[in-house]
Amino acid sequence: xxxxxxxxxxxxxxxxxxxxxxxxxxxxxxxxxxxxxxxxxxxxxxxxxxxxxxxxxxxxxxxxxxxxxxxxxxxxxxxxxxxxxxxxxxxxxxxxxxxxxxxxxxxxxxxxxxxxxxxxxxxxxxxxxxxxxxxxxxxxxxxxxxxxxxxxxxxxxxxxxxxxxxxxxxxxxxxxxxxxxxxxxxxxxxxxxxxxxxxxxxxxxxxxxxxxxxxxxxxxxxxxxxxxxxxxxxxxxxxxxxxxxxxxxxxxxxxxxxxxxxxxxxxxxxxxxxxxxxxx
Numbered sequence: 001x002x003x004x005x006x007x008x009x010x011x012x013x014x015x016x017x018x019x020x021x022x023x024x025x026x027x028x029x030x031x032x033x034x035x036x037x038x039x040x041x042x043x044x045x046x047x048x049x050x051x052x053x054x055x056x057x058x059x060x061x062x063x064x065x066x067x068x069x070x071x072x073x074x075x076x077x078x079x080x081x082x083x084x085x086x087x088x089x090x091x092x093x094x095x096x097x098x099x100x101x102x103x104x105x106x107x108x109x110x111x112x113x114x115x116x117x118x119x120x121x122x123x124x125x126x127x128x129x130x131x132x133x134x135x136x137x138x139x140x141x142x143x144x145x146x147x148x149x150x151x152x153x154x155x156x157x158x159x160x161x162x163x164x165x166x167x168x169x170x171x172x173x174x175x176x177x178x179x180x181x182x183x184x185x186x187x188x189x190x191x192x193x194x195x196x197x198x199x200x201x202x203x204x205x206x207x208x209x210x211x212x213x214x215x216x217x218x219x220x221x222x223x224x225x226x227x228x229x230x231x232x233x234x235x236x237x238x239x240x241x242x243x244x245x246x247x248x249x250x251x252x253x254x255x256x257x258x259x260x261x262x263x264x265x266x267x268x269x270x271x272x273x274x275x276x277x278x279x280x
Contacts, residue, residue, distance in 0.1 A: 097133070183211055224242060
């Protein structure tokens, strides 16, 4: 009897332990289910992964930058060449050019295997003003780079100004050089001096109507070296004594003789005073 009671007691303890183990396992499983049901799914979708690949720079994301023109440049009205570079380990498929947010052209890279690609794109503005120019590149995996942007200013087309009217040119009048000496008839009186200037001594004077041969002209053109055949005298007279319009361009230019040294006036001789004897 005692053995049977002890057996049932032992069996009851074992059964109670098994129930507790099963209960703990069920509670733990339920808790794991609730945690899994309440935890949000953070795994990105395929579209989110594509957007992240385009927007987040990484080792495989393409990069683009503008080499010319420089940011803030001022350019004349006309075609503008945008020079840019794009780089991607997967190769560059195409480069897109936008102005003020509007795509103006897209150029396909002829060599998509290039990891560094050069692009030259021409844009023709229709009016002056300030523009934002942007370039972005797409690699062969379909990922786009972040846009590279600059701001440039295009000057207005200047108003065309009519060319100045050319003034008519006067044809020069050529006077044949006389075969013999140039002879003039004086139109005014003139002193005949030893040199071209009033500092030179007067030799004689020529009157209005006298004839003289011009044999030279001074370096300043104001005096004429003449030969007066009436008295066989060579001297200098003022050029204004010649008739107006006289052409002496073929007459040689003569250097002036040395300027005469000024003569000082004679100094008075001192007369000694002789004392007169006093006579009372």
